[in-house]
Amino acid sequence: MFPIGDENPQLSVPVVTYALIxxxxxxxxxxxxxxxxxxxLTSVCQFGLIPADLFNxxxxxxxxxxxxxxxxxxxxxxxxxxxxxFMHGGWMHLIGNMWFLWVFGDNVEDSMGHGRFAIFYVLxxxxxxxxxVFSQPDSAVPMVGASGAIGGVMGAYIMLxxxxxxxxxLFLVLIVTTFRVPAFAMLGYWIVVQLLGGxxxxxLDGGGTAFWAHVxxxxxxxxxxxxxxxxxxxxxxxxxxx
Numbered sequence: 001m002f003p004i005g006d007e008n009p010q011l012s013v014p015v016v017t018y019a020l021i022x023x024x025x026x027x028x029x030x031x032x033x034x035x036x037x038x039x040x041l042t043s044v045c046q047f048g049l050i051p052a053d054l055f056n057x058x059x060x061x062x063x064x065x066x067x068x069x070x071x072x073x074x075x076x077x078x079x080x081x082x083x084x085x086f087m088h089g090g091w092m093h094l095i096g097n098m099w100f101l102w103v104f105g106d107n108v109e110d111s112m113g114h115g116r117f118a119i120f121y122v123l124x125x126x127x128x129x130x131x132x133v134f135s136q137p138d139s140a141v142p143m144v145g146a147s148g149a150i151g152g153v154m155g156a157y158i159m160l161x162x163x164x165x166x167x168x169x170l171f172l173v174l175i176v177t178t179f180r181v182p183a184f185a186m187l188g189y190w191i192v193v194q195l196l197g198g199x200x201x202x203x204l205d206g207g208g209t210a211f212w213a214h215v216x217x218x219x220x221x222x223x224x225x226x227x228x229x230x231x232x233x234x235x236x237x238x239x240x241x242x
Contacts, residue, residue, distance in 0.1 A: 003100070003186060004178070007165045008107045008239055016118045017105035021098050024146055027086040028094050035090055045070035048142030049084035051133045070142060085125040087144035097146045103166075104150075104157045110237060111160050111229045120228045124152020124217045131216020135198070143210050148217035151194075155221030158187040160229065164239045191218050 031047065033039025053075055076083060088094040109117040128148020162184035170177050191214075198211035234240045 001171075002169045003103050003166050004169045005167045006103060006107070006161075006183065007167075007180075008161055009237075010106045011110045011233075011237060014106035014109040016114045016121070017101060017109050020105070020121065020146075021101060024086050024088070024094065024098060028088060032087065035088075040089075041070075043087055044089065044142045044144055046075055047080060047083040047087045048075065048144040049080045049129055049133070050075055050140060050142050051137050052140045054078065054080070054133065055137060070140070075142075081126055081129050082122070084129060084142075084144050085122075085146050085149050088146070089144055093145060097150055101146065101150050101153065104153050107161060107164075107237075108153050108156045108225075111156070111225075111234050111240075113230055113233060116228045116230065120156070120221075120224060121149050121153065123224060124155075124220045125149030127220035128152065128210075128213040128217030131219075132210045132213035135202075135212040143213065145210065145213075148210070148213035151214045151217030152221030152224070154187050154190065155218040155223075156225035156228075158184055159222050159225050160234070160241070161239050163242055191215065194218070 027043075027047075028034065031039075032043040048070075050070060054077070088097065105117075108120075112120060125146070125148050128151060129143065132143055132148070162182065164183045165180040166183050166186045167178055167180050168186065170179065194211050194214040197209060198215055201211055
């Protein structure tokens with residue numbers, strides 16, 4: 001089940017949304033070598049966020065080879081809180097994140113204006129990273145991806161446009177179909193899945209999906225939107241609120 005669009009008119013050119021997508025794609029090409037060869041691992045170690053390195057703690061637990069590929073202190077320090085937002089672990093990771101940003105980012109940018117939206121996006125990414133670090137402060141697994149910041153965009157969207165219909169693509173074995181649901185149902189379902197994933201990961205040593213980053217970003221976005229939204233811009237939007 002995957003969102004492929006919404007019935008929410010775009011009132012301005014979402015230049016920041018486009019720029020963020022371009023930056024993520026550029027990082028994938030220029031810094032991550034399109035995920036090919038050693039460039040991917042090097043970029044993840046250098047620009048990803050490793051909690052154990054951030055606090056110079058000794059990782060706990062027994063780590064697999066995949067979890068200990070990065071040399072100690074290979075990253076940039078606290079700057080990795082920012083750079084990790086633009087790194088990805090594979091093609092599907094990148095495409096999935098950019099698609100969600102494409103679907104939901106333009107209308108959130110509409111509600112704030114370009115400058116405010118850029119600051120909002122970065123803050124959500126930072127809160128998302130903090131939530132993941134807090135959940136596993138001794139982890140040696142690099143965290144990468146824009147999904148925490150995009151979770152913030154989705155948190156803002158559900159606050160601003162809860163009744164807008166989102167078109168979903170559904171795969172049922174050999175059948176492919178679409179259906180529409182209100183944004184509050186689709187995004188509500190998404191955050192519940194992230195919460196359940198986060199709860200199931202408590203106490204586990206390992207990589208995988210950074211569920212708590214998704215939750216942290218979503219909650220941050222749902223709260224910060226009340227300070228970043230521009231009521232004058234929203235006044236012209238036909239689908240704002242309930």
